[in-house]
Amino acid sequence: MSAASRPALFFDRDGVVNVSPGEGYVLRWEDFHLASGIIEALALCKARGYATVLVTSQQGVGKGLMTRDQLNDIHARMQEELGRHAAAFDGVYACTHLSGTCTCRKPSPEMIFRAQKDHEIDLTRSWLVGDHDRDIQMAINAGVPRTVRILSHHEPKVAAEFTLEDTTRLAALLETKLPSV
Numbered sequence: 001m002s003a004a005s006r007p008a009l010f011f012d013r014d015g016v017v018n019v020s021p022g023e024g025y026v027l028r029w030e031d032f033h034l035a036s037g038i039i040e041a042l043a044l045c046k047a048r049g050y051a052t053v054l055v056t057s058q059q060g061v062g063k064g065l066m067t068r069d070q071l072n073d074i075h076a077r078m079q080e081e082l083g084r085h086a087a088a089f090d091g092v093y094a095c096t097h098l099s100g101t102c103t104c105r106k107p108s109p110e111m112i113f114r115a116q117k118d119h120e121i122d123l124t125r126s127w128l129v130g131d132h133d134r135d136i137q138m139a140i141n142a143g144v145p146r147t148v149r150i151l152s153h154h155e156p157k158v159a160a161e162f163t164l165e166d167t168t169r170l171a172a173l174l175e176t177k178l179p180s181v
Contacts, residue, residue: 006181007125008090009045009174010112010144013056015131015152016167017078022153025060027070029077040171041129042087048174049181051090051119055111055128055138061096068096091115106134109142116142125181129170133158148173 014020019033026032045052054075060066075092082088093111095104104110116123127146128139136158139147149160150167162173 005120005122006049006051007123007127008051008053008115008119008121009178010053010055010115010126010128010139011042011089012128012130012132012135013054013058016129016150017054020131020152025058025065026074027060027066029074032074032078034078034081035167037166037168037170039082039085039087041167041174042082042089043085044171044174045178046086048178050127050178051115051121052087053112053115053119053121054089054092054094055106055115055135056093057095057106057134059096059098059105061094062098062101071096091119106132107137107141109138112138112142112144127178130160136160146177 011017017035017038019035042052058071061068061071079088093115095111097105099105115121123143126144128135128144129148130136131150131152132154136147136149147160148162149156151165164170
C-alpha cells in the first residue's frame with residue numbers, strides 16, 4: 001500500500017444504513033429510510049479521516065424487480081441526503097446478481113477489494129458494519145479486522161467484535177473505539 005492509503009469503514013446497506021425492508025427489497029426512494037444514528041456515525045468516520053464505503057447485495061435487480069438505473073437513483077438520492085450532513089459515502093459498490101451467478105456476492109471479498117484499489121484503502125486498519133453473517137464473513141475474507149454487527153432477525157453464527165441492538169448507538173461506539181488517522 002502507498003503511504004497515502006487510509007483505513008475505511010465498510011457499511012452494509014439494508015438494516016444498517018437504511019431501515020431493513022425485512023425479507024423484501026427497497027425498490028423505490030419513497031421506501032428508503034435512513035436508520036437512526038447512521039448520519040452521525042458516517043460523519044464521525046469522515047471527521048476521523050476514514051473512507052466510508054457502501055458494500056451491498058441488491059439481487060432485486062437480478063430478479064427483475066427493479067432496474068440498475070432505479071437502484072442507481074436510490075443510491076444517488078441517498079448520497080445527496082447524506083451529503084447535506086457531510087456524511088456521503090466515498091464509494092458505493094453493489095452486487096446485483098442472483099446467488100451463484102457471480103464472484104462478487106457476499107461473503108466474497110470482491111467488493112471490498114475493488115474499493116481498496118479504487119480508494120487506496122488500508123484494509124488492516126479498516127472496519128465493517130453489517131447485520132448478517134455474510135457481511136461479517138466478507139470482512140474476515142478480505143482481512144478487515146474490526147467488525148460491528150447490528151442485530152437483525154437472523155441468528156448470528158459468525159462472531160463479530162462488537163454487537164449492537166441497532167444503529168442508534170453506533171456513533172457512540174465508534175467515538176470510543178475509532179482512532180483518528
